[in-house]
Amino acid sequence: MTRVHDMGGRFGDGRIDPGHPEDPIYAQDWHARALAVTLAAGALGQWNIDMSRHARERLSPRDYTDFSYYEKWISALADLLVDTGVLSADDLAGQGDDTRHPLAERALKAEDVAAVLARGGPADRPMTGMPAFAPGQRVRCLRPAANRAVDGGHTRLPAYAAGAEGQILRCHGAHVFPDSNAHGLGEAPEPLYTVVFAAAELWAQPERPGDEVMLDLWQSYLEPA
Structure with missing residues (x-):
């Protein structure tokens, strides 16, 4: 059974606008931060790329159609963090405690980002x-x-x-x-x-x-x- 994301080739959606080569990579500053925090959270090793994709697909049909691209990413990340027990709903609401997190040692450090991205995740x-x-x-x-x-x-x-x-x-x-x-x-x-x-x-x-x-x-x- 397919979900709302599976709309490739659907009639009536109009042409895809590829943008212009001189357009900024990110339309808004927070888009870059959404990508960065998603990659950093993935480096904790609590899920894989296929789980991450499925989390975006599992957004409600209304949210999926209403959200922009990076709104989908950050919303799915919130679901993954709670589903895997990395954070609680209270943590996301800013109501968690300040206890050192068990995964703190796995945090992706700025000096390691280039090497991690270059290594990728071969499948x-x-x-x-x-x-x-x-x-x-x-x-x-x-x-x-x-x-x-x-x-x-x-x-x-x-x-x-x-x-x-x-x-x-x-x-x-x-x-x-x-x-x-x-x-x-x-x-x-x-x-x-x-x-x-x-x-x-x-x-x-x-x-x-x-x-x-x-x-x-x-x-x-x-x-x-």
């Missing part, structure tokens, strides 16, 4: 066994687009691709499976493929029917066509 893992699909093979995305293990859970298969037929372009090796990792069920790495779809396969009236769309999709999302 590739050793491949075990042979991939089920090979370049050039025709495949079909499962329908519906949904997490098969957790009802309403996180998935990276977009709804607009459910049931669509495409062709394997390449296999990127094994990568952490988000549908599992977002719910504390383990990394469960599996092959990740770039799959090429004709635009007309995804949308009834594509703006340019000759276009192709490439999606990176995990093996569990695919079946032979």
Whole structure:
């Protein structure tokens, strides 16, 4: 089952405005702080990137549609901090005590930020066994687009691709499976493929029917066509 965030390719939303190269990176000063505190909190090691994405997806439909991009980030961060027990609702309201936090030693220091960002969080893992699909093979995305293990859970298969037929372009090796990792069920790495779809396969009236769309999709999302 998809959530309100899964709106890719939806009709009627208008063109995407990419902005201008000379536009400021952050429209408002607090946007940079929202990004910084989200990354710093993530460095505490209490959740992974897939849990973080799912926290944003789990915002209420009204909040998700009303909030700006970084309002979604900071609101989801507040939920993560409480859900994982890092902070309490009282702490967020400024009513907590001043006791030294158990995770204080893990705090990301300013002098370490550049190295942490450069290191990133690679999601590739050793491949075990042979991939089920090979370049050039025709495949079909499962329908519906949904997490098969957790009802309403996180998935990276977009709804607009459910049931669509495409062709394997390449296999990127094994990568952490988000549908599992977002719910504390383990990394469960599996092959990740770039799959090429004709635009007309995804949308009834594509703006340019000759276009192709490439999606990176995990093996569990695919079946032979």
